[in-house]
Amino acid sequence: MNTFGRIFRITTWGESHGKAVGCVIDGCPSNLKLSEEDIQRELDRRKPGKKLTSKRMEEDRVEILSGVFEGKTTGAPISMIVYNRDVRSEHYVKLKNTPRPGHADLTYFLKYRHRDWRGGGRSSARETVGRVAGGAVAKKLINAFGINVLGYAIEVAGIRWERDSDDYHEVFQRAERSPLRIPDESVSERAEERVVELMKEGDSAGGVVEIVATNVPPGLGEPVFDKLSARLAYAVMGVPAVKGVEIGSGFRLAKMKGSESNDPIVIRDGKVRLEKNDCGGILGGISVGETIIVRCAIKPTPSISKRQRTVDIEKMEEVEIEITGRHDPCIVPRAVPVLESMVALTLADFMILQGLIPKSLSE
């Protein structure tokens, strides 16, 4: 399955070193104002070729092929394409029969017995171009209903930033100025130094990304299997390199007493609210009207230049490899827009499913 969503559906297609990558969005209501610039803004946040990211120089220029007429969606499938320009498959020739530890080469081989080994093919995070293009449409749609999805890094290479503000928009703006997307300058500088050290050692770093969705109305999510929390976890776990998910205080809740973890219910500005938000905006699988908080653990980039042990699967012998090419020393900053997109796609799907967004928007 290369499709995600029930009503608002995204299908991504393309390989890292193929001709192009892209997506098709189906189920988007008509009359939503949408331009290539809306999509490009998000793709620019994800693209490689920046400080502390893969040196693959891709412009990632998007073209909308269908579903938009006179600047507005028509309700027909929205198809988007980004051509691959800076492809250098020569680095992968020697890896054809020697799967990279930590990457998907081995499992793709075991499952399919025929795979596009150039640049990791379909398993490459180049595929996430399509998710971010589709996520930009989802964001535009839910923004029109007041919802904002924002992401930033809270930990890189074990160096952690503790939240110092409840103004998520301000936190997000600060993070966007940091190459690692950490919202604090001095924490970011320390983490940058550590990532550079690891790069020099031929190694890589992991970290934690926090995604928040503000102004989500109460009532999104089904009480049993299709809980909002379950769907969000599914959405973000589908992103390459994500190895753990927390909703709200997540694993920290396991260490608390009930009297500490419960969020007292209060009246604020005439509305029923939670005094704090350890539940991350979801109770019983249903949004409560507080900020939704999803945290994702990102593993260190698997392709590192340090010598590693693997197997030549054709000769069936143990060998050592040294990976060359262009890789992210840390996936965290570029994962942020991808994870925001997955959360936005999930929320757009629920909003439409629950009749909170009509099939045609008013003009």
Ligand SMILES: Cc1cc2nc3c(=O)[nH]c(=O)nc-3n(C[C@H](O)[C@H](O)[C@H](O)COP(=O)(O)O)c2cc1C
């Ligand atoms: C935005 C982003 C960029 C990534 N960049 C790289 C990279 O440069 N090199 C690499 O080996 N893996 C990179 N990855 C991770 C691999 O795609 C991922 O580890 C691989 O597909 C195996 O999947 P798994 O880690 O989910 O098991 C990146 C992931 C994301 C989300």
Ligand SMILES: C=C(O[C@@H]1CC(C(=O)O)=C[C@@H](OP(=O)(O)O)[C@H]1O)C(=O)O
């Ligand atoms: C190209 C992108 O990221 C790529 C993600 C990736 C991987 O294995 O996930 C491996 C690298 O690709 P290649 O070896 O083909 O240069 C990264 O550069 C992108 O995200 O646009």
